[in-house]
Structure formats: structure tokens, C-alpha cells
Amino acid sequence: MRMDEAELHDGLFELSGEEGRKKQVRASVPTTSYWKDSWGRLRKNKGAFAGLIMIGLILFLAVAGPYMNSHGFDDQNLEHANLPPKVPGLEKISWLGMSGADIRGVDQYEAKGVEGYYWFGTDSLGRDIWTRIWEGTRISLYIAFLAAALDLVIGVAYGSISAYYGGRVDNVMQRIIEVLIGIPSLIIVILLILVLQPGIVSITLAMVITGWVNMARIVRGQVLKLKNQEFVLASRTLGAGDGRLMGGHLIPNTLGPIIITTMFTIPSAIFTEAFLSFIGLGLQPPIASLGTLVNDGFKMMKIYPHLLMFSSIIISLIMVSFNLLGDGLRDSLDPKMRK
Amino acid sequence: METILSVNNLNVSFDTDAGEVQAVRGVEFDLRRGEILAVVGESGSGKSVMSKSLAGLVPKPAGRVKAGSIIYKGEDITKFSKKRMRSLRGAEISIIFQDPMTSLNPTMPVKKQIMEGILTHQKVSRKEAEAKMLELMELVGIPDAHERAGLYPHQFSGGMQQRVVIAMALACNPEIVIADEPTTALDVSVQAQILDLIKDLRDRTGTSFLFITHDLGVVAEVADRVAVMYAGKIVEIGKTDEVFYNPQHPYTKGLLEAMPDLKLGSDELKTIPGSPPNLLYPPKGDAFAERNEHALKIDFEQAPPMFKVSDTHFAATWLLHDKAKKVALRIEQMKIKEELHASAEEVPALDRTEKLLEIRDLKQHFQINKKHTVKAVDGISLDVFKGETFGLVGESGCGKSTTGRTIIGLNPRYGGEVRYMGEDVRSMKQSELKKKIQMVFQDPYSSLNPRWTVADIIAEGMDIHRLYTDRRKRMEKVHQLLETVGLAKEHANRYPHEFSGGQRQRIGIARALAVEPDLIIADEPISALDVSIQAQVVNLLKKLQKEKGLTYIFIAHDLSMVRYISDRVGVMYKGRLVEVADSDELYENPLHPYTRSLLSAIPVADPHATRSRERMEKAEFVHSEEDRFREVTPGHWLLCSEEEASRHAAGNLAGDRVLTEGELV
Structure with missing residues (x-):
């Protein structure tokens, strides 16, 4: 790479001093949080x-539909x-x-001789399916969000306490989790619903009673990894207490996995609710949920396919979109995926 | 000598979310048969990416070879198909990676791992391969190859593991071996052995080595030629002696000056200001210009071509242009003047009367299970005086970091006693103690909470101890601290990932200073940093000590830096302190054989000195029960028996505990 000698006049071979450095504005990396x-x-x-x-869209329709x-x-x-x-x-x-x-x-x-329109048709009692589906979606989502939120609170608290204190505490808490996982969750759910009256609260409770275990394990793993990181040690040498370490350092740095786990809990809660309603352990009429609607429509599937079709489409859409979003979040929240 | 590989105008880029990062920008060099060519550079200089592209290992799809060619045996290997590259890699070009622990498969006996390469690339029977494998293990100096071939990697020590990795690399008699920081993960004494092995292998097999490293001491030790890389370019290349004794590029000069000199204890390290440029926006002219005090105008305008210094020595700096002769002379004069000016300062002698910290028989044992206890720290006693810097050195696993952590209270259960200003720390109020003693950590990447702003990180100590109730005063203090450690006010609201390693370490220091401690325990604060940045941080620590009267316990494995910064040095070995003395005394007159072998293994950035030096073999030292820590001469303590102590005291400095053949393990 030879350049034109003529271009290199003597003036260029002078000390540049501060002036050159100032001219050379260092292009800084666009910093993002x-x-x-x-x-x-x-x-x-x-x-x-x-x-x-x-x-x-589904949330909007569940509210306004x-x-x-x-x-x-x-x-x-x-x-x-x-x-x-x-x-x-x-x-x-x-x-x-x-x-x-x-x-x-x-x-x-x-x-x-019916005047007007039923957008999704009507059921055997002449109720508008459009209204019932969105009403049902609302209740299904409500149950799912409630269950996911409870899972999150219990799971994060349990997992982080277990990992943070470690030793004997961790040992006992993990054995409890293992026992919970050992019992088939469907049995617990059925028993609980038999004891309590079937309804929104009891279904939610039934799902939460075993559902938080997953979250607790993920949070525990993360906290175990984080608690010996130097920034946590630094905080300890500064004299930080347990609450500060957990709330300020450990849990905020676990947020990514927590969000992802929650994103996958929601569709599975919706599915569990639909499944329970379908086998008759779910919500009782006249309250509609996506599960009860599928259950109703299933009986006359061959004659009136529209009864089943719309509710199952909505369930599938919810499940697919939450899973897609969860998958995308897993990739995007992981800093290792940054190129 | 015959050229075996020639790299022409190689450009490698990575496509990232933010844009194209030009990691390698027009690298040219030839590798000759049977030579060791060292490539030195700081992290991010593109040395690793360059070496990976030689083996076709640039991670795709993010990275790509944008332009240029790599000619090996008359063919351009950048044009090779994946399959062809695979047959070349391992057979003719092989690689040794940094960490032997992760480059070996833990579930496979080493025998199988070495044979794997032979069986894939050569048409030989299993029996022949096995014979070859044993031969290789002997070649790389693994004793009892027969018995040890069937062992698994974890049953070998770190140095032996790296020997296995080297054996794997040599399995198919490759023409070229690329060694990517092969000794960085190893202790000094093991590093010295591996370097000897590599030189020996080159002599015996005639293989060419491309040796990637950041350590100039290692380069002086091992290399025939050196290429200095900066910001994706080779700025200087030449024979080792030429580059070390007649450096031309300002960056090479700066790097060599930033190394602490083992012989001289000067008061301030030369530093290179700033940090390397971001290769997302490579600078227009000479990439080093903005960090160069004596940059020329043209450095900011045009990239310099390679100028010839001698037949073997080339450098890319405008100072070598015909028209720059006058300026170059002036710069030399200016430098000499500065040096005269700088060395005038005199450091007042330390007044060692007040004991800040007394440690008596400190023991830290960790119970692994019912049968096994790891004695990380096994009864050490020492005093740290107010205002001094006490250096603690030793190999990894000797308990030096554990000692620091126990003193500061991170391991609440320990044996023995730690007294702070004469008071047992166990009876002191914890919040008071935590304000008095602070810690600076090793890894600048994990020591700052990534979710917090710099202001919050620095102010954490103040928040915990409620030193400032007023938000504005808190912010003022943060700004003041940022300035103290050489950062700007504007940095307060940024997040840690926006800073470079050296800047992060400064933030870590500011955090420790926030509670105004008397004693700072620095746990390998510079070992994760580049040479030019290390000097900056060390100078900062020294400056702060002068201004605030701080006391440091400086834990490190880099012996040359420890000598430079410390007033007194303690050497730890297997959980015990074996020798304590003033740093000059310790380095000039080491008494314990372990200290001596440790000192003899330090790579020095001086090729002549390295060649003439004798190295002591690393040995195992066993101390008997009677060995106590005794003061043999005033201020010089040694772990020894009474008889030895009296011999030392009598002035019989040599001749004791000299290593005999029998003691070698």
C-alpha cells in the first residue's frame, strides 16, 4: 500500500499535540440498557x-368482545x-x-325466521357463542394469570431462600419439592376439587399447589450460580444484609429466567384448566371457560361443528402465541445470544 | 529459511447487531519452517481471531474472512471446502488452546483422545496408533506413559493436562501448531516447563509454532520472531531481539515500558493512557495515535504502511518515514527529559510502628465430606503495619485468596485470631469493621452487578451504612469518587457493561473507597487486565495510598508486579506462609527453596537475561512438625527448623536446603 509521496507534505510530520486528539472524536458505541x-x-x-x-389481540377481545x-x-x-x-x-x-x-x-x-346475526352462532340453549367464547377466554386467562402469578411468588421465594441459605435449609426444602413432584399432580388436583367446590379459586389453587415447583427449581439454580459471584461478595464485604442481597442483587439478576418460566406457565395453565373443565371437574354452568365450551361443543361435534370449532381455535391460538413469545424471550433475554 | 505459511492482507469481520466489527484488518506475515513466531497483543487486538482463521475456525455465520489469502503449500486455504479444511486441520495444522481442563474430554481416557487424531488422519492399525501414542506421551515428557495412558484427564495435574493437549496436537506430525495462550491458565513454574517443552519440541521435530500470547515475558522466553498486533493490524514484526531492544512503533515501546522491571523498584510505572479502540469504528489513521502522547498529525490522517528497519524487522509507524526524522529525534529528546524529571521524586521511608492487622495462627479448613477436609489456610501468622503494602504471592490453590476472604469476614468460621488495631475482630461490631476493611476483586466482569448503574454500585456501601441521607450529597460523593479513580462524572448513570475491564476495575476501587476504609484487600486486582491497563490500575492504587494513607494487602500470582507495588512480601505454599521479608530483600535474597524456584520461573521481558538464566525445577516441599516461622535476619521470616534458622542467622545464606536430585518429584 504505497501512497502518493506528493501528498505527504512536511506539515503532516509535526507533532499533533492535543489538537489531533480532539479532532479524532472517538465514535462511541451506542449504548443500550x-x-x-x-x-x-x-x-x-x-x-x-x-x-x-x-x-x-386476544387480550383485547377477551376484555371488549x-x-x-x-x-x-x-x-x-x-x-x-x-x-x-x-x-x-x-x-x-x-x-x-x-x-x-x-x-x-x-x-x-x-x-x-331469525333477524340479525350471531357471529359465531348459538349453542343448544340459544346463547350467543361469540359472547360466551370471549367471556370464557377472559376467565381462562384470568385463571392462568392468577396461577402463574402465584407460582411466581411462591416459586421465587422458595427457590431463592433455599439456595441462599444453602446447607441444611436447602437440603430439607429440596426434599419437600421432591416429594411434591413424586405425587401425580392430577390426583392432587382431583382430590382438592372434590374437597373444595369447583370454581375459579379452587381450580387456581389446585394448579398452584404443584405448579410452583418448576419455578422454585429454576430460581434456585440461578441463585446458586449467582451467590458466589464477586459482586455479591463485594456487597457482603460492604456489610449488606440478607434482604439487600436477595432483593438487590440475586433476584434482579434472575429476572430473565423468571419471565421465561412464567411465559411457559401461562399456556400450560390454560391447557390444564381446559382439560379439567373438559373432564367435568372445572367450572360449573352458567359460567363459561374455554374448557367448558369445548366440552359442550364436543357432544354435538358432527351436527353442529361450529360449537367446537371456535373455542378450540382460540385455545390453540393462545397456546401457540404464548409458546412463541416464551421461546423468543428466552433467546432475547439471554445476553449470550447477543452478536 | 523456507516459508511454510504466508498470510496476505487478511481481513476478518464479524457481523453484529450494532454493525460490522473489523477484528482483523489487513494482516500480512510469513511463517517459516521450524520457527516460533509469537503474536502479542492486548485482548481485542484480533490475535485470537487471526489465529483461528488460519485453521478455518472463525465462528460462522457471524464471522467471515472478508478479504485476503492464507497460502499454505501453494494453495489458498480460505478457499477450501469444509471437508478439505477438516482433513487439513489436525493433520497439518493443529491447535493448542488456553485451558487444558476444557480442551480435554473428561469422560475419555487420554489414550483414546490422543489416538483419535491418529486414527482419523492416518491409515494405521490400532496397534501402530497405540505405539505412536506412547511415543508421543514420552515426547511431551509424561513419565510412565504406559501406566498413565489409561487415566482420565482429571487424574493429571494442570501442567500434565497441557502436555496431553500438546501430544494430541502433535499426533499427526503437523507442519504448523497454533498455540493460543497455552500457558495463561497455568502457574508460573508450570508455565516455565511448558515453554521449555515447546522449544524442545520445535528443535526435535522442526514444527513451526505460531504462539499467541499477551505476556511479553513469555515472548522473550520462547519466540524467535515477534509480531505485535494492535487494533487488528500487525504494527511491528521482527526478530525477538530486534523488537525488544530496538522497538520502533510507539505501541511496542509503550508495552515494554509498562512492564515492571524486576531489578528496579522505580516509583511510577509508565502507562499507556486510554484503552484500545472499538473495532466497530476503526480509526482512520494509525489506530494507536489517540493513545500516543507524541502522535504526529499524519497519524490521524492516514494509516502508515510497513517501513523496513532491517531485513527482518518491519514496523508500521510514520516515524520511520524519511520526512519524520527530525520529529523522531525531537520526541526522543522530550522523552529523556521527562524521565529525568520523573525520577527526581523520593519516597519517604515507611514508619513501621503501628500494627493495623495482626493475624495469629489463622486456620481455614473446609470440610468436603466426613472424611475429607481441605486445609486451605493452615496456620499463618503475620502483621500488617499501617500505611504499608503487604504482597501475598503463591500459586493457585495455595490459599492466598482464602486468607484474604477470611480476614474480611466472608468465611465466618475460622481458627486462630485476627486482630484489627489490637482488637479481636470477632468482638467488634460488624458494621464498624466492614467500614474499616474493604476488598477489591479480581474479575472486573463479575464484580459489578450488571443491573445497577455505576452510581448505585459505588454508593452501595454508603447506602448500607447510611452515611448520606441526602440524595444530593450522595451524588456529590459519587462524583467525587469517580474523579478520584480517574473516571468522569458523566459515567455515573451508565451500566457496567458499557465500560472496559480497566474502567470497571476503577469502579470497583471507587466502591471500596466509598466507606473510607483503612485497609484494602486487593485480591488479584490486575490479573484479568491487559499489560497496558495493569500499569494504570497499579499506579492508581499507589496514588490513592499516598493521598489517603491506605494500607493494602495485595494478593497476586504475578511476582514482578508484586515486587513493584509491595513494601513487604509473603510467600504462601500449601496453606502456609513460608517466607516473609521486605520485597527487595525477598527478591534479592530468597531463602526458602520454594521462593527461589518461584522467582526463577518468572518470565522476564528481556531475551538476553532469559537465555542466560538458570531455571530451578519445581519441587514438592515438605515441612516437618518442628518447622516454625522464625525470624532469621531482622524482618526476614522463614518457615524452617531451629537449626536452619541459626545457620541463616549466622550468615550462611547459601548452601542450605539446596535442592538435591532426591528432592525432585
Whole structure:
């Protein structure tokens, strides 16, 4: 790499002193905080971002959906029983199945002389399925979030105490966890629901009673890894107490795994709730949840497929989008994934 | 000599979220048959990436060879297919990595691991491979190869493990061995043995070694030629003597000056200001210009080409241009003037009357299970005087860090006694004690909570002890501390990951200073830092000591830095203190054989000195029950028997406990 000798005039071979250094403004790295960095990575992950949008949409509908038409969630109207879905605008497209025609092609709305539209159709008691589905989604999500939040609180507290104090405390606490894992959780759940009355609270409790174990184990592992890190030792040499070490140093640095675990707890809680409702241990009518709706629709699946179809689609969507988001979060919250 | 590998204008880049990082920017050199070429540079200089690209190991897809060629036997290996590269790697070009523990498979006997390479690359029967394997193990100096071949890696010591790794690398008689910091994870005495082995292997097998390291002492010891890398470029290359005794590039000069001199105890280390540039935005001219006090104008404008100093010595600096002769002379004169100015200062002698810390028979045993107890610290006694720096040295596992941690109260159960200003620390109020004694930690990356801002990290001690109730006063104090340790006020609201290693260590020091302690225990505070940054941190520690009258216990394995910073030095061996003396006395007149072998193993950045030096073999030392810690001459303590003590006291300094063949293990 020879450059033009003529360009190198004598003036360039002078001491530059401070002036040159000032001219050379060091381009600093755009600094971002941990969360901004993670958000940037998450946004680039198409699946996770789609999941996030889907969750937002479902949450919105779960809140606002029941109020979008005039039907109440347990307004019965036997004359309007078992109507197929009919949506204004979409009714012209015959293959979509939104035209109000049943599986034999008879337009039930005309046959029964029904004015107006039921977007997702009606059930055997003439209740609007659209309203019931979003009502049910709301309750399912409510149970799932409640269960996940309780798991989080118990799991984080249990796991961090177990790891932080270590030794005998850890030993006893871990044996308790092992016993809990050893009992099939379904048995505990069934027994608990038999003892308590089936309802939102008892289902949530039944799920939490074994569900926190997973979280506790993950937090314990993280805290064990962190507690001998030098920044924790430094805090100890400064005289920090247990509360400060846990709240200031250990748990904040475990947030990533905690968030991820919670993200995977939610869909599994929704599924468990649906499963319990489906086998008849769940919520009792007239309260709807996604599980009870599937249970109702399942009985007449062949004649009125719309009863089953919409609720199962929503369950699947919720599960898929939470799993996608959880997966994306796992990648984006892990600093090792940074390139 | 015949050129075996030639690298031309090699450019390697990594695509990251933030943009393209140009890790290697136009590297050119030739590797000749049978030579050891050392590549030195700081972390991030691109030396590792460069060496990995020679073996086709640049992590893809993030990294890629952007331009240039690597010619081996007339072919460009950057163009090779994956399959072809695989057959080349291990057979003709092989690699030795830094940490022997992780480069060996723990579930496989070493025999199998060495044979694996032979069987993959050569068409030989199992029997032949086994014979070759035994031959290799003997070649790398593993005694009783027959019996030990079937053992698993964990049954070998660290040095022996690295020998196994070297045997694996040599399995197929490779032409080139790339050694990527092969001795960094090892203790000094083991390091010396491995370096000897590498030189010996080169002589016997004629293999070329590309030796990557950050340690100039190691380079002086082992290399025939040296290439100095900075910011992804080779700035100077030449024979070892040429580079060490006639350095041309300001960076090379700076690096050599930043090394503490074992012979001279000067008062301030030369440092290179600042830190290496971020290769996301490589600077336009000479990358080193902004850290160079005497940079030329052109350094900021254009990158210098390689200038020829001699037939074998090249350097990329504008100072070698014809037009720069006058300026170069002026810079030399300025430097000499500065030196005269600097050496005028006189350090007042320490007044050693007040004992700050008295340690009596300190024992720290860890019970692993019912049968096994690890005696990490096994009865040490020492005094630390107010205002002095006490250096504690020893190999890894000798208990030096444990001693520090026990003194500061991180291990609450211990035997013996620690007295602070005459008072037993067990009877003192813990919060008071924690304000008096503070600690600076080794790893600048894990010693700061990544979720906290710098201000919160520094103020943690003040928050715990409620020293400042007013938010504004707290912030003022933080700013003041930041300035004390050489950082700017603006840094207060940033997060640790935005800082370089040296800056983080400064933050760690500021955190310790926040509670205004009297004693700071520094646990290997510089061993994770680059040479040019080490000097900055050491100078900072010295400056703070002068200003605040601090007392330090400086724990380290780097003996040359310890001599430089310490007033007195204690040598630990297997949980016991074997020798304590004033640092000059200890280095000039070591009495204990362990101290002597340790001192003889330090790599010195002076090729002539290394060549003429005799090295003592590392040995195991057993102390009997009668051995006590005795003062043999005033201020010089030694773990020995009474008879030996009286001999030393009588002035019979040599001739005692000289290593005989029988004592070698």
C-alpha cells in the first residue's frame, strides 16, 4: 500500500499535540440498557413478535368482545338454538361457512325466521357463542394469570431462600419439592376439587399447589450460580444484609429466567384448566371457560361443528402465541445470544 | 529459511447487531519452517481471531474472512471446502488452546483422545496408533506413559493436562501448531516447563509454532520472531531481539515500558493512557495515535504502511518515514527529559510502628465430606503495619485468596485470631469493621452487578451504612469518587457493561473507597487486565495510598508486579506462609527453596537475561512438625527448623536446603 509521496507534505510530520486528539472524536458505541437490547432482539424474531401481537389481540377481545354485540353471555333463547355462524359481509362467501347455513346447506336463520346475526352462532340453549367464547377466554386467562402469578411468588421465594441459605435449609426444602413432584399432580388436583367446590379459586389453587415447583427449581439454580459471584461478595464485604442481597442483587439478576418460566406457565395453565373443565371437574354452568365450551361443543361435534370449532381455535391460538413469545424471550433475554 | 505459511492482507469481520466489527484488518506475515513466531497483543487486538482463521475456525455465520489469502503449500486455504479444511486441520495444522481442563474430554481416557487424531488422519492399525501414542506421551515428557495412558484427564495435574493437549496436537506430525495462550491458565513454574517443552519440541521435530500470547515475558522466553498486533493490524514484526531492544512503533515501546522491571523498584510505572479502540469504528489513521502522547498529525490522517528497519524487522509507524526524522529525534529528546524529571521524586521511608492487622495462627479448613477436609489456610501468622503494602504471592490453590476472604469476614468460621488495631475482630461490631476493611476483586466482569448503574454500585456501601441521607450529597460523593479513580462524572448513570475491564476495575476501587476504609484487600486486582491497563490500575492504587494513607494487602500470582507495588512480601505454599521479608530483600535474597524456584520461573521481558538464566525445577516441599516461622535476619521470616534458622542467622545464606536430585518429584 504505497501512497502518493506528493501528498505527504512536511506539515503532516509535526507533532499533533492535543489538537489531533480532539479532532479524532472517538465514535462511541451506542449504548443500550439490558432491556432495550432484549427488546431489539425480540422485535427481530418474527415468530415471537407475531405471538406478542396475537396475545394483545386476544387480550383485547377477551376484555371488549362480550360488549361488541347486544347478547349477554347467559341470555337463553330456545327459539334461536343451534344457529350456525352468520357474519355481515362474510355471508356472501359461501365456502367460508359464515352464511348462516348448517352442514346440510339449509339457511337456519331463514328457516327459523331469525333477524340479525350471531357471529359465531348459538349453542343448544340459544346463547350467543361469540359472547360466551370471549367471556370464557377472559376467565381462562384470568385463571392462568392468577396461577402463574402465584407460582411466581411462591416459586421465587422458595427457590431463592433455599439456595441462599444453602446447607441444611436447602437440603430439607429440596426434599419437600421432591416429594411434591413424586405425587401425580392430577390426583392432587382431583382430590382438592372434590374437597373444595369447583370454581375459579379452587381450580387456581389446585394448579398452584404443584405448579410452583418448576419455578422454585429454576430460581434456585440461578441463585446458586449467582451467590458466589464477586459482586455479591463485594456487597457482603460492604456489610449488606440478607434482604439487600436477595432483593438487590440475586433476584434482579434472575429476572430473565423468571419471565421465561412464567411465559411457559401461562399456556400450560390454560391447557390444564381446559382439560379439567373438559373432564367435568372445572367450572360449573352458567359460567363459561374455554374448557367448558369445548366440552359442550364436543357432544354435538358432527351436527353442529361450529360449537367446537371456535373455542378450540382460540385455545390453540393462545397456546401457540404464548409458546412463541416464551421461546423468543428466552433467546432475547439471554445476553449470550447477543452478536 | 523456507516459508511454510504466508498470510496476505487478511481481513476478518464479524457481523453484529450494532454493525460490522473489523477484528482483523489487513494482516500480512510469513511463517517459516521450524520457527516460533509469537503474536502479542492486548485482548481485542484480533490475535485470537487471526489465529483461528488460519485453521478455518472463525465462528460462522457471524464471522467471515472478508478479504485476503492464507497460502499454505501453494494453495489458498480460505478457499477450501469444509471437508478439505477438516482433513487439513489436525493433520497439518493443529491447535493448542488456553485451558487444558476444557480442551480435554473428561469422560475419555487420554489414550483414546490422543489416538483419535491418529486414527482419523492416518491409515494405521490400532496397534501402530497405540505405539505412536506412547511415543508421543514420552515426547511431551509424561513419565510412565504406559501406566498413565489409561487415566482420565482429571487424574493429571494442570501442567500434565497441557502436555496431553500438546501430544494430541502433535499426533499427526503437523507442519504448523497454533498455540493460543497455552500457558495463561497455568502457574508460573508450570508455565516455565511448558515453554521449555515447546522449544524442545520445535528443535526435535522442526514444527513451526505460531504462539499467541499477551505476556511479553513469555515472548522473550520462547519466540524467535515477534509480531505485535494492535487494533487488528500487525504494527511491528521482527526478530525477538530486534523488537525488544530496538522497538520502533510507539505501541511496542509503550508495552515494554509498562512492564515492571524486576531489578528496579522505580516509583511510577509508565502507562499507556486510554484503552484500545472499538473495532466497530476503526480509526482512520494509525489506530494507536489517540493513545500516543507524541502522535504526529499524519497519524490521524492516514494509516502508515510497513517501513523496513532491517531485513527482518518491519514496523508500521510514520516515524520511520524519511520526512519524520527530525520529529523522531525531537520526541526522543522530550522523552529523556521527562524521565529525568520523573525520577527526581523520593519516597519517604515507611514508619513501621503501628500494627493495623495482626493475624495469629489463622486456620481455614473446609470440610468436603466426613472424611475429607481441605486445609486451605493452615496456620499463618503475620502483621500488617499501617500505611504499608503487604504482597501475598503463591500459586493457585495455595490459599492466598482464602486468607484474604477470611480476614474480611466472608468465611465466618475460622481458627486462630485476627486482630484489627489490637482488637479481636470477632468482638467488634460488624458494621464498624466492614467500614474499616474493604476488598477489591479480581474479575472486573463479575464484580459489578450488571443491573445497577455505576452510581448505585459505588454508593452501595454508603447506602448500607447510611452515611448520606441526602440524595444530593450522595451524588456529590459519587462524583467525587469517580474523579478520584480517574473516571468522569458523566459515567455515573451508565451500566457496567458499557465500560472496559480497566474502567470497571476503577469502579470497583471507587466502591471500596466509598466507606473510607483503612485497609484494602486487593485480591488479584490486575490479573484479568491487559499489560497496558495493569500499569494504570497499579499506579492508581499507589496514588490513592499516598493521598489517603491506605494500607493494602495485595494478593497476586504475578511476582514482578508484586515486587513493584509491595513494601513487604509473603510467600504462601500449601496453606502456609513460608517466607516473609521486605520485597527487595525477598527478591534479592530468597531463602526458602520454594521462593527461589518461584522467582526463577518468572518470565522476564528481556531475551538476553532469559537465555542466560538458570531455571530451578519445581519441587514438592515438605515441612516437618518442628518447622516454625522464625525470624532469621531482622524482618526476614522463614518457615524452617531451629537449626536452619541459626545457620541463616549466622550468615550462611547459601548452601542450605539446596535442592538435591532426591528432592525432585
